[in-house]
Amino acid sequence: MAAFPGSIAFDEFGRPFIILRDQENQKRLTGIDALKSHILAAQQIASTIRTSLGPKGLDKMMVSPDGEVTVTNDGATILKMMEVDHEIGKLLVQLSQSQDDEIGDGTTGVVVLAGALLEQAGALLDRGIHPIRIADGFELACQTAVQHLEKIAELFPVSADNIEPLIKVAKTTLGSKIINKCHRQMAEIAVNAVLAVADLEQKDVNFELIKVEGKVGGRLEDTVLVKGVVIDKTMSHPQMPKELKDVKIAILTCPFEPPKPKTKHKLDVTNVEEFKELRQYEQEKFKEMVGLVKKAGATLAICQWGFDDEANHLLLQQLPAVRWVGGPEIELIAIATGGRIVPRFEELSVDKLGYAGLVRELSFGTTKDRMLVIEECSNSRAVTILVRGGNQMLVAEAKRSLHDALCVIRSLVQEPRVVYGGGAAEIACSLAVAAQADQLASLEQYAFRGFAEALESIPLALAENCGLSAIHALGEVKAKQALSGDSALGIDCMATGNMNMREQHVIESLKSKRQQLLLATQLVKMILKIDDVRSPNDSQGL
CATH class of the missing domain: 1.10.560.10 (GroEL-like equatorial domain)
Incomplete structure (x- = not known):
């Protein structure tokens, strides 16, 4: 039997440990x-x-x-x-x-x-x-x-009047990408998007105003630049209008739901009368919330949270609404429409409403996938690039490619030398x-x-x-x-x-x-x- 390459010793508590041979020779590379x-x-x-x-x-x-x-x-x-x-x-x-x-x-x-x-x-x-x-x-x-x-x-000439030189630079960036089959179109979209949000005098580009949204389906050639905001949502009820003009938008981060008891308390419903009272209370609260939004003069409510079927039915009768709109999208809508994000219904007022000339639903393909487009905003500088493609990989790569092109055009606005x-x-x-x-x-x-x-x-x-x-x-x-x-x-x-x-x-x-x-x-x-x-x-x- 081969000898063990070490010896056993004991510490002051009698616990054994192994001493390995040649330990001093085992060094790191230096x-x-x-x-x-x-x-x-x-x-x-x-x-x-x-x-x-x-x-x-x-x-x-x-x-x-x-x-x-x-x-x-x-x-x-x-x-x-x-x-x-x-x-x-x-x-x-x-x-x-x-x-x-x-x-x-x-x-x-x-x-x-x-x-x-x-x-x-x-x-x-x-x-x-x-x-x-x-x-x-x-x-x-x-x-x-x-x-x-x-x-x-x-x-390098950077001018909103002559965008051809900028398109040539964007084409150089996109030339090595998978989307170069619609080379020119993508370059034009990137240049127009940057110029829409650029301050050429200050040599500054606010990238927060450019959103790149992807939707699987269609061809790469169907990619478009929207002067406004595109969100992957629809109206909360299928019977709500699909197109609204001269829209005053209430941007809410408070849910359309009745107030809940605090965590230390609970509400026991023991008979039919109490249940009817509770239901009546909920209905009154819903009406009060919708009434506050209507009173402020809003014609469309965009809510960060969801609301149940009862509230949705009430909104169908009085006010078009969109629910479950994410935080970054809410912020972009607020920037584009000039509105304020309101955390409580009681704080809603006329001066906090955003404005858009047109809000419409886009539908795609035979499955009728839908997205919401908010156009002709009061702050018209916000833009969205809606990227289409045959599968998710193509859409994701097109988004990465467009990001590179956008960044290069931004660099040229900041320092116009090539x-x-x-x-x-x-x-x-x-x-x-x-x-x-x-x-x-x-x-x-x-x-x-x-x-x-x-x-x-x-x-x-x-x-x-x-x-x-x-x-x-x-x-x-x-x-x-x-x-x-x-x-x-x-x-x-x-x-x-x-x-x-x-x-x-x-x-x-x-x-x-x-x-x-x-x-x-x-x-x-x-x-x-x-x-x-x-x-x-x-x-x-x-």
Whole structure:
């Protein structure tokens, strides 16, 4: 029988515990070994998502533990739904989420760039360069790249009178999405939605006023922009009118039901007379509530809570109503109609009512699915995009794609400057950083060259995903950019025979591209300074 690899000892209370042999030799990875482990984990995440980059990028099918299927090529969504255990992998997920929260687009590119930078860092570590020198070199190279981006960026006309340039930018964003078969229509919807709620003088966009609602059924081409609010509800009674004009809306968060006894008390009904009295009391309360709403001058009641059949029948005779309208929808209706959310019937007054020119029910398909549309509101800036699609996955992906387009147009309103896509901006920055490296005498020149090479990973990935010979395509574009100095030359992903992204109208927001560079570099710098991973209660590093 083999000997047990340890010995048993007893504590002061006589309880046995095992002392394992060679415990002092069981160490965590530290130093360069830990850095190599981190770099390998990040590269695996980046290589997984790399194939989703660009107009010919592939989608990923994500299956949740309960069997729910999501099909998308949105980087932030893919990483969020991946079950990543490695700590550095989790940092990359957060990186993508930061890009999504701040800009809304470029979530795949930022992870691919971070992975490429870490790959270059691994090669520099093998050459014996200290990780701090690499991190500092990358930061300086990033500053050079951002400065060059500012130089090559062009001013962009943002005007409500001429929306064609904005549509071209939205088409670039939507080109890599599943909904690109109705490319132009979706781009126009996104641009019109943002301009409807934008303050161009203050360069501000209130995203709270844009709601994206999905309804399964119909085709993607049936997607519409509604100047108002669409809610997935119907009138509380099927015999209520389906269309109302010049509507004064009471927005209520109090239920149409009689007051209940407090929790410490109860009401015992012991005979028929008491039951009749209680029923009579309930009827009087219902009439009083409806009377208060009518007295304020409301012609439609929108209630956050439900009401029973008796109240509903009473409302049918006197006042159209909608029930079970959620909190965010109630707030949006209040903003759009200029009404106030009222928590008690007694507080309702004329000045707290919202106004809408038209409230109507939309019905879809043979099943007669219905939704309520509130249009011609007093605050007409609130808009809703109603997305249609053949199944839930398509509707959900269309909503994600439109969100990206909306965010890019918002970025252009806030900062109207653009660079050219198709990897053109990255190649231009790569050339600038490589040129700067030749001017340096210090050790950081190697980090500069590594950074320049990492920037080329974006056009390389674009070319690979489009089925081109990646190295040949990149070499050709790089040579032409170096000779002509034209920063609009990029990878011809759509095989049009034209490398000029200015002529192909492949345009990206400067704000998005700058944020990608800064976020990726900051994360890589942080990872290069981690040489050990310990849990909070781990004092021995075992």
